[in-house]
Amino acid sequence: MAITIAIASGKGGTGKTTISANLSVALSKFGKDVIVLDADIAMANLELVMGLDGKPITLNDVLAGSVSVEQAIYEGPAGVKVIPAGVSLDSFKKAKPEKLLEVLTKLHELGEIIIIDCPAGIGKEALTAISTAEHLILVVNPEISSISDALKVVAISRRFETNILGTIINRTTAEDSELSAKAIETILEVPILGIIPEDPNIRRCAAFGEPIVIRYPDSPASQAIMQIAARLTGKEYIPKKTEEKSFIKKFIKGLFGGGKK
């Protein structure tokens, strides 16, 4: 039985598409059969980040009832199955978001983990996606406006009984003005699933249509995403820095014959 995870936020632009794309690839790298679907049918972006823009059949066509969902699945990076939403205004106008549940039911037969890139906020399309998913991951930026909007998504998810797996804090810079992870956890009453730093390579990768976990796997943002995927799948992931540190530790231990007794 597949699991469905909605990637949602209150405020727009917090990094949902970036995280949907990269988390899907990371989960695939851990051996999972992943489908990622762009439920932001009005402002489709996933296809650009996954390097699959301009595909002829999209989720909008599926939601319009003119094609089957299998016809809108494309193979993306690391074997992830990608369902783009398409940028055509015509097909968007014909799409019926309420058909999403039917589409997700079908997708349960076609993959192990279904990642839904949701529209921001609590509009009709976002509510449809949040209410049809079993699980949800909140994406916030470490600032008060992002957190106060996220509170609404938390309340809505609880009302729909969508299980909140945790919060990903994206674009941290360690500036004084930022809200701390502890404060965010306390305000939202949701555990922190991971922290992804601000990384200029993310924008560069979006321009190249290649997820950062593939293009720059050793970057701090990629390592943070791999750690989140490892947590979700119960697998072990040792970030590079820790590997280096443990090598140095072993080296020192070797030189001095073990630490304190």
Ligand SMILES: Nc1ncnc2c1ncn2[C@@H]1O[C@H](COP(=O)(O)OP(=O)(O)OP(=O)(O)O)[C@@H](O)[C@H]1O
């Ligand atoms: N950790 C990061 N470091 C630097 N830039 C980032 C990071 N995460 C996302 N971005 C950039 O922020 C912008 C918004 O990201 P993205 O499109 O993923 O957000 P979104 O939540 O899906 O937006 P929307 O609500 O409009 O759908 C993009 O230009 C993206 O490249």
